[in-house]
Amino acid sequence: MSADRLNGLPGKLPPGETIVWQGAPDWRQLLRSLFHARAVAVYFAILAVAGLLAGSPTGAAITLGAGLLGLGVMAVLAKAYATSTVYTLTDRRIVLKIGIALPMSFNLPLRQIDSADLRMLGNGCGDIALKLKGRERIGWALLWPHVRPRHLRQPQPMLRSVPGAEDLAIKLYHCCAEVIDVAHVEPAAKPAPRPARPAPEPVEAMA
Numbered sequence: 001m002s003a004d005r006l007n008g009l010p011g012k013l014p015p016g017e018t019i020v021w022q023g024a025p026d027w028r029q030l031l032r033s034l035f036h037a038r039a040v041a042v043y044f045a046i047l048a049v050a051g052l053l054a055g056s057p058t059g060a061a062i063t064l065g066a067g068l069l070g071l072g073v074m075a076v077l078a079k080a081y082a083t084s085t086v087y088t089l090t091d092r093r094i095v096l097k098i099g100i101a102l103p104m105s106f107n108l109p110l111r112q113i114d115s116a117d118l119r120m121l122g123n124g125c126g127d128i129a130l131k132l133k134g135r136e137r138i139g140w141a142l143l144w145p146h147v148r149p150r151h152l153r154q155p156q157p158m159l160r161s162v163p164g165a166e167d168l169a170i171k172l173y174h175c176c177a178e179v180i181d182v183a184h185v186e187p188a189a190k191p192a193p194r195p196a197r198p199a200p201e202p203v204e205a206m207a
Helices: 027-033 037-053 057-083 165-189
Strands: 018-024 084-088 093-098 104-109 113-122 125-132 160-161
Touching: 018 027, 018 093, 018 165, 027 057, 027 113, 027 160, 084 125, 104 165, 113 165, 160 165
Parallel strands: none
Antiparallel strands: 018 084, 084 093, 093 104, 113 125, 125 160
16 A cells, blocks of 8 residues: 555645645544534533432432443544544645545545635634535535535535644645636736738727
């Protein structure tokens, strides 16, 4: 297996393409933002306290144990999602390598990105949702959990809980700006074709 595949790319980089940034979700932040671990912990704590106040210490202990077990399962899943994910930003595309049991890679050309929304989560981590151009879409279920919530009809791929999200958003902005500039400048930069011979008659200037 090549180093590029180990780094999260489906194959070797084409000539002229360079990696700008590469990273993965922070599993602790993923546990809080994706699985809402804090809300779950508070919920089970309230149930346990209610059981104690109702005079049922056994029920409170069972409730507390169930809550801890649930939090443990969510922590394992969050770590599994984080360790199996690699986000890659190059000067031409974004690559999402995702999937625990069935790894998949999605290539998102920068020219197809219409906008990017940054949501800071704390500790320098954040989510970056990508709105794509055109009618072609990646299935919401295929992208989950690397997809913006509540956007089922027009799924938006999302880089979840990435450390240094603000710096990454700036890098993404500059990469997209360079791609757009190249797309618009290249045709205009070509020299206009010159006639091989002078025109036989002068061309009248338009008033």
